[in-house]
Amino acid sequence: MKIGGGDRRRQAEPAPQPVAVDPADERGHTRAFTVPEMPAAGYAGYDGYGPYGGSDGPAGTDGYDGQGADEHVAVYRAGQPHPQVGSERLPWRELLRGIVRHPTRTFAQMRTHQAWGPALAVSAGYGLLAGFAFGGTSDDVLHSTFTVALMILFSSAVGFVVCGLMLGSVTHALARRLGGDGAYAPTVTLAMLISWLTDAPRLLLALFLGTGNGVVQLLGWATWVLCAWLLAAMVRQLHDLPWGKALTAGSLQLIMLLVLIKLPTLG
Secondary structure, eight states: OEETTEEOOOOOOOOOOOOOOOGGGSTTOOOOOOOOOOOOTTOOOOOSSOTTOOOSSTTOTTOOOOTTTTTOOOOOOTTSOOTTSOOSOOOHHHHHHHHHHOHHHHHHHTTTOOOHHHHHHHHHHHHHHHHHHSHHHHHHHHTSOHHHHHHHHHHHHHHHHHHHHHHHHHHHHHHHHTTOOOOHHHHHHHHHHHHHHHHHHHHHHHHHHOTTOHHHHHHHHHHHHHHHHHHHHHHHHHHTOOHHHHHHHHHHHHHHHIIIIITTTOO
16 A cells, blocks of 8 residues: 555564573473572581681691681570580590690580589699699608608699689689670680690609700790680680680680799799
8 A cells, every 4th residue: 555655564573483492491390400508597607617717726627627618607605516516525535635636626516515524633633743843842742751742742733723713713704704605614624624734744844854944944935825825715615705805814814824833933
């Protein structure tokens, strides 16, 4: 038809082309695909090294890699079993080895367990060893009658048990004041173990070389630094505190150990 002096022919529209459909997407089929891993209820993942990141020390001695640390932050309350570490109470041999070999994992696993037996035994043993290693006390023990020497050693053992209890209690109280919510018994008993286990090598060496020997004194300072790190790591795990507050909580105990135990025998 001519309209307005010209032919208007409807332009033929191209026929729609069929869309290729993957057979896996057709009705009645499913496709496999990956989704981000969802954390367990109540937890948001755990980086393997504590609630605020970090590691088990420069050597990374823990042996668990903490996958998913980049995506999630741990959320759990102190005093409850750790979400990704076994909750069984460690026997005393494994506990002592764990404090030395993989302390962070050990502290995380023991966060709900007391360790009174090992703590009291190690404290008393340290007291007996100190009776022979410290110069003045050693002379009194070696040059006294058996009864007097026995009383001196017994008093030394009891004294270090009481000292450990008092210092551990102070550390626990400071941790709670700084916002921690860890339990009393695990904190105190682990603090006692850390205090005396770290200084035991110095006393053993002092039995043969004397407390005034340069090697013994150097070892004394090194073990005091190790004690500071272990104490902070323990408080951090049990009370869910960052490194700064954890070290602050243990600072008074560290100062008292330095003044009462280290400085009298270190130059």
